[in-house]
Amino acid sequence: MSSPDLNPPQAEAALHTHGPLLVFAGAGSGKTRVITYRIANLIARQGVAPYRILAVTFTNRAAKEMRERLGKLLGDSIARDIWAGTFHSTCAKLLRQYGESVGLTRSFVIYDTQDQKSLVTRILKEHYEGDARFAPKQVLAWIGKQKQEAKSPDDCGENTFERGYADVYALYDKQLRACNAVDFDDLILLTSRILSDAKNPDGDRIRNRFEHVLIDEFQDTNAVQYKLMRSLVSKHQNLCVVGDDDQSIYSWRGADVRNIRGFERDFPDAKVVKLEQNYRSTAHIVGAALAVIAPSRTREPKELWTANEAGEPIEVIGLETEREEAALVVSYAKQAREAGVDLRGVAVFYRINAQSRVLEEALRASNIPYQIVGGMKFFDRAEVKDALSYLRVLDNPKSDVDLLRIINTPARGIGDSTVDKFTTYAAFSGQSLTDALSEADAIADLSSGPRKKLAAFGKLLAKLRDEATRLSPSDLLSAVLDETGYRTSLRAENSPEADSRLENLQELFGSLRDFEAEVQAAGEPATLAAFLERVSLVNDVDQMEDAARITLMTVHSAKGLEFNLVLLTGMEEEMFPYRGFDDRDDAQLEEERRLAYVAITRARQRLVITHVQRRQIFGTTRACVPSRFIGNLPHEAVVHRSTSAPRPRYVDQPGYSSYGGATGTRRPSDQPWSHPQGPARPAPPPLAPGERFVDREFFDEGASDFDESPKLRPGSAVFHERFGHGKVSAVGGGAEPVVTAFFPGWGEKKVLIKFLSAGGR
DNA sequence: CGCGAGCTCTTTTTT
């Protein structure tokens, strides 16, 4: 296997067989090739049984691709036996088999974000009526964080405030178990518990099962995942982790880049290999990526390089508005299509999903075939979730969240007050809602009408559950849609919206059919449970179609993918690096920088970067200046174009020193960006309330084409009679001249601009 | 009880 297929470090990694191995795999350095060759080597030369190899990937799509490649090297029947999947899907599979000791039966369901929210809302209503301390979203974020750090309710809650959260956490977990349900974080956490419980024989069973463990995208593992991994390999230490600290972009969901940076501390015997030659991109693109990541403070030392030719220069294009930007994307796509380029190789990236709509509209209007990854997911649509809730509650009767979702969908006269009394009864008698349904006649609080309706609903479900034992999953779905009247009620609406819902249900049916065919082809039974699990754990990248269309997605979704032509849009301060409501700290800014690095390194041949002067987003118009990351690009690798004359802009824009080639190659400083207009601007005298805010210095000189209201922008310092000094967080568009501003001591306030004056400090 | 209008609130990135 020291073949010409692999360069020396690649071969070194691929031929490693025992003990811990850390592979730093630079972008485009042939990582997947190394992983597949290494697994092939373990099987073909070392005689390791394929089913004793676990390969954890970041997406199910990556797992599938790995399997396909291995299929070519070793044959499909061997490749099929390898355990390959994400942390979440692997753990789900293990819990189906070994979940009993942590309180799960085989038919447990996986609650998604929406389900979690409805469960927590119900708990808060029941136990904390009227307590404003708890907002479901915040509580869930906090619980998620604890779970990602492997903390149980008893392990957390240092102060009173957190203690309150910990109590909700305990109730929430109790409810989940009562529902025979888990959330995403539980998949990892519960598996980890099984493994680290010395008294649990299942832990050893799992451990013994895997002789070799491989983890890809290791820089994006969190604390529980790390813990799980350590106990998984504690006996044999046959562990190979592959990653790139420069591509760590998931700290916001608990990923800890220290897992990769500190790997050698926990595994002192680890062999370390660095893959530094990039085979993917042109030299210009590699150079651009390096220049963007270079100012990063904390990096594992490594040198990415390429022997590829320089290629086309990177185009940086300035436009007026997001609509023009979309038109530019269309024109590049058209150009590509007319040149006979395969549209599969073209991608459009953006920082946040909200940017996709304008792009989508423009592409649709121009008949350019495209697909969008992310955003509103198919399986998140209300009608699809309704149908799935029926299936889930048939499979797992204890799932109260699902039962509540469908108890009055379609409307069957069971209103809120009936539901309240019913759930109270169930809680009081300690039953699941499904069980309580069969006693509907005995609920003293209810009058005969609601009792009858509940009982009828219970009979309907019982009938369907009976049919479920005989029908295939797809036939069961048909039965559900018919017998519940769901289809009929949508047809009766006779509206375009209802028609599109019916189409979506048809699509769900189709996808269930596809699933059955696929699973049966692999010689396995197509169970409803397996389908529901797959639906819970697929992401949009997994679902990406391999059709001849261009692809639109966030930079996060693009991780691990590559395209011949990448159009990277919205490269403006505040958008990318993104700044939401709050200022960000250095660590967050570093992550934005790594995100930009990921974006650039997805491109093979051509990279086009666009930025606009003003952008309409979240209902307001923002003035925009080019991103500091544009300022980092090496002069010689870039051509600048603009559809309009350059306009004046803030000269002290941090991290951005040259635009249109004005000042050349000076390395920009990389300061926190919280004050784009620069610190310590002299304060103009406050105006009397009622006077208009017209401080020229605060606004862009070239912005006369804005609209009628004064040109405050996020970050502008303002003064208000009552609230004092503050900072604008958003500018309200439309007729009302209002802005949202943050005032220390008062919080976010929406105020009329006429009551504001320019306020320095 | 169900529906609709108006209101508020949010607005990163996702398994």
Next chain:
DNA sequence: AGAGCTCGCG
């Protein structure tokens, strides 16, 4: 800008 929610009416 958009979704989701609450409130009031039929």
